Amino acid sequence: MNTSFSATDEAEERNPTAFDRIAERYDCDFTDTLLGRILRNIVRSHLADLAQPGALVLEIGCGTGEDAVWLAAWGAHVLATDVSEAMLAVTRRKAARAAVTDGVETIVLDAAAPARLELQVDAAFSNFGALNCVADLHPIAEALAGWVKPGGRIVLVFINRWCAWEIVWHLLHLQPQVAFRRLRQGGVQARVGNGVVHTHYPSIGSIRRVFEPSFRFLRLTGLGGFLPPSYLEPFVVRHPRLFRVLSRLERPTASICPFARLSDHVILEFRRAGR
Numbered sequence: 115m116n117t118s119f120s121a122t123d124e125a126e127e128r129n130p131t132a133f134d135r136i137a138e139r140y141d142c143d144f145t146d147t148l149l150g151r152i153l154r155n156i157v158r159s160h161l162a163d164l165a166q167p168g169a170l171v172l173e174i175g176c177g178t179g180e181d182a183v184w185l186a187a188w189g190a191h192v193l194a195t196d197v198s199e200a201m202l203a204v205t206r207r208k209a210a211r212a213a214v215t216d217g218v219e220t221i222v223l224d225a226a227a228p229a230r231l232e233l234q235v236d237a238a239f240s241n242f243g244a245l246n247c248v249a250d251l252h253p254i255a256e257a258l259a260g261w262v263k264p265g266g267r268i269v270l271v272f273i274n275r276w277c278a279w280e281i282v283w284h285l286l287h288l289q290p291q292v293a294f295r296r297l298r299q300g301g302v303q304a305r306v307g308n309g310v311v312h313t314h315y316p317s318i319g320s321i322r323r324v325f326e327p328s329f330r331f332l333r334l335t336g337l338g339g340f341l342p343p344s345y346l347e348p349f350v351v352r353h354p355r356l357f358r359v360l361s362r363l364e365r366p367t368a369s370i371c372p373f374a375r376l377s378d379h380v381i382l383e384f385r386r387a388g389r
Contacts (some may be wrong), residue, residue, distance in 0.1 A: 132309030137200035175244020179205025186217030195223035243273035259328035264388030278376040329384035338378030
């Protein structure tokens with residue numbers, strides 16, 4: 115059964131217009147691009163274990179539902195949450211087209227101030243920097259500790275604090291302020307479509323410290339160590355041979371410390387303590 119409800123009135127009042135505005139174009143601008151497809155496929159290799167038939171999986175910041183629909187097609191039941199109702203509307207349409215409406219349930223949820231929901235899920239994940247929009251990760255970490263069953267895994271994909279590609283690219287273009295923007299205290303205003311979203315870039319260590327009281331850290335993987343950030347899609351389109359070389363180098367180096375810690379995104383995996 116596919117339902118949609120608002121977790122709190124506050125979530126509706128804080129409706130993020132930037133994400134609402136890009137909801138209809140997000141797949142075109144990212145999901146269906148060369149970089150978008152290969153980066154998502156890499157993340158899915160980390161989500162594959164979550165796609166167990168009958169498993170109840172919670173997604174934080176589902177966007178247009180690309181991953182929720184994929185997991186549902188493998189038999190999982192996904193609670194797809196997002197603060198943007200427009201994104202959830204796209205998710206529901208996508209689930210209907212894929213004939214997995216019974217496997218995808220949409221819920222309006224603000225990860226910055228998660229409502230008290232009576233949930234017990236087998237696993238949870240958040241992809242492509244949804245949690246970078248959250249200034250304080252403690253509330254969502256505490257909520258996940260209550261929602262995820264002991265022994266359950268969580269997979270969190272953050273935009274990394276240090277990105278070698280971004281630093282080198284913008285220094286070469288004489289843009290030092292942009293090159294090191296992720297290091298600014300308090301985050302930055304990042305452009306999203308026609309709007310801006312205040313974005314934070316927590317360090318890997320700070321993320322671990324927030325989640326480790328209730329979750330055991332499993333592993334760190336880089337995403338975009340050799341592949342450039344998604345906003346450089348025009349560059350890789352102009353250089354297809356270079357893109358193929360970088361693509362081949364991406365996976366073998368993703369878990370090597372220097373590359374992982376200097377990647378555009380990082381994948382952190384944890385297991386719920388208690389079993």
